[in-house]
Amino acid sequence: MITGKQKALSEVARMATPYKRVLVLGCGTCTTICFAGGQKEAAEMASSLRLLGQNEKRRQVFSEHTVRRQCEWEYLDEIAPLLKETDAIVSLSCGVGAQALAERFPEISILPGLDTCFMGLPQEPGVWIERCLACGDCIIDTTAGICPITRCAKGLLNGPCGGSVDGQCEISADIPCAWQLIHDRLASQGLLSRLDELPPVRDWSTSHSGGPRRIVRQDLKVKKAP
Amino acid sequence: MRAMKAGTNLEKVLRSGAFAVTAEIGPPKGAVAAVVKRKADLLKGSCDAYNVTDNQTAIVRMSSLAGCVMLKEAGLDPVMQIVVRDRNRIAIQSDILGAVALGIGNFLCLSGDHQRFGNHPQAKGVFDIESIQLIQTFKNLRDEGRFISGDEISGEMPLFIGAAANPFADPVDFRVARLAKKVRAGADFIQTQAVYDVERFATWMKGVRQLGLHKEVYILAGLIPPKSIGMARYMRDYVPGIHVPDEIIERLENADDVKEEGQKITLELIEALEEIEGLSGIHIMAVGWEEAVPHIVAKAGLLPRPVV
Structure with a gap:
């Protein structure tokens, strides 16, 4: 899985300060199972931001929602209606999901609510380790x-x-x-x-050293109409 | 006799069969050339070659290449240390070309201490190739006249290729095998991690002789003269891969003059090491205490150094 770690609340609050209506958006896949950005964490973060905003007398509105995966277009469509009332999204997915949001909804500001850490697995409750x-x-x-x-x-x-x-x-x-x-x-x-x-010496061109990567599968590509 | 690779003083001394002596010179944390020149003058004549460290313990210092050139100008035979931590294959090969052009012939291939230990722990580690592949790279440059890419190099590449070995790290049974890999990769000489436990070192050397590796590569045993009790304790407790027996610490603790005792310990180690079959010399790493080197070499009866 992709693991992540929530940013400090004060940091998220700082990023959110310029926006009036903020949606905290959880992700139902990787960051849910590493307890960093699922439904529960989205609700907790929205609630904490609300309290902090009240204490500091900021007139902000925080709401929350969670989609199954932020990294696939089909799961992003369901939030389109919510965005009529939204100025910024705090994304609790990995960087892939957060960037997908930015691409799908270019008019909304996307704020990273967590730091994507690594691909790894849980070693014991509360401990994740990198593997790939x-x-x-x-x-x-x-x-x-x-x-x-x-x-x-x-x-x-x-x-x-x-x-x-x-x-x-x-x-x-x-x-x-x-x-x-x-x-x-x-x-x-x-x-x-x-x-x-x-x-032998490694060929790093298959890694990120070769530039941003893509996979192309001709057998899966949709053929254009003649 | 092995064929001449680079014709450096170090190589000639080793080929002559004399017990070789090398020492480490740490470049300054600054751009003052006089610091290097002073150390060069201090150590001149006491050793056969002098290693210039490459940002040792990941602390930024004057470059190894610059230090080597200054030693060369002062009439010393330099050994340029190269770590794979900070530079990729493009930069490393380019530096080797430059070093050869400037008359440097001895090189020591190292992984390098992890950047976490240094004064820039936020740095990005490179590790594009690793230390054994760096040995292979040198060998290819010299013997095949080719870069890693396979492209041809113009001109000769006289290189005397060094590598490190740590007989005291784990897994113990792999330590001789790892040396064998370095020899197969192309190492001409080896400078080991600091020896304090001669018995353990002798056991490793026995394994080395069993594989006949001492006939394929010159092995120089590393020595770090203990300068203070704190330094010895630090090495024992915090430097992975250095094994300092408690007995050494106790001797320093009970000594009236710690520095003198440190030199005495080093002299005893040299005496014991000279008895080990297959060992070609010693490598003294007097970290921040280079002035001790001429005294140690003199007292060990290793002066004058051979003229070859």
Whole structure:
């Protein structure tokens, strides 16, 4: 999933200050399941902004709504009627959803209510960890199903660096050394000799380094009428 | 005898079979050339080559290339350290061309300390290629005359390629294997992480000899002379991959003159290391204490340095 973290209320309130009628819009998919921007969080944020606005004697109106996904056009249509009474939307989706709103409703100001963090998974209640950088060229068949590009702080490809101690990454005791994990899993699979290989220099053009990316599937494109 | 790669003083000394001595020179946090020149004058004649660090511990300092050129002008043989943290393959290859044009022949390939440790923790880490791929890059430039892209380079590329090794990091059983990868990638010489635990180092060297790696690459054992008790404790507690036994700390704590004891410890380490089969020399990293290097080398009986 895509994970996100709500911005501080004071920061959201600051962004919303110039607008009279503000819609706090939740997203029913990724940010719902990471408890950052679902229906409940949208209601809480609207309520908090309302209280803060009253305390500071601002004449603002906050409402809330949640769509199934902010990142797909078909789910955005349902909010069109609400926008007649809206000057700005605080989006509680990831950056994809927030930008979709800006594109679909160019007359409305879109304010990010959360920071998109990473693609990852919940490790335990209250803890999410990063797992994929979307580099566009997956190699985890060679690394025992563990991505070193994402999980090694230096993105190394040739095994643990000199800072790997007691299974921990040198940058933090909270981060396991990805290459120790790879080493141990390969060892348990009897595949340790894989670490002797010298992987070639990476082609980063499949990542964001190649510019904003797009996928084109000819088989799915709608054919234009002749 | 191995074929000559770059003909630097360091390479010649190592090829002669003499026990080599290198030291680290940290460039200043400023643009004062006199600081580098003073250190060069201080260390001249005490070592065979001198590493100039590349923004070590991710703290901005004068560039390694500039420092190397100043050492060269002062008559010292420089080793240009290059980390992959701050530059991509375009910038790194360009810097290598410039360094060779300026007469630099020794290079040390490193990942670099993560930017989190330095004075710009907000920086974007590059890590386009990694340290072993950097060794391969050097080898390709020299032996194939080609850039990473495959494009041809005009002119000769005399390069003596160095790499680091840490015998004390985990997983322990992988440490010799990782060295073997660096040798296969093209390393000509190795400078190791600081040794305080000779026994552990000797165990690693035994593994190195079992694979015959000491015949393919020159290995120089790293040494950090402990300057103060605080520094030794800091290395023990906070520097990942440096193993400082408590016994060293206790000796410093009980010493009347800590600096003298630090030098004494270093001399004892050198004496023990000289006994290890397959070791080609030592690399002294006297961080912020370069003036100690000539004394240590002299007292270790390693002067005068060979003229080759």
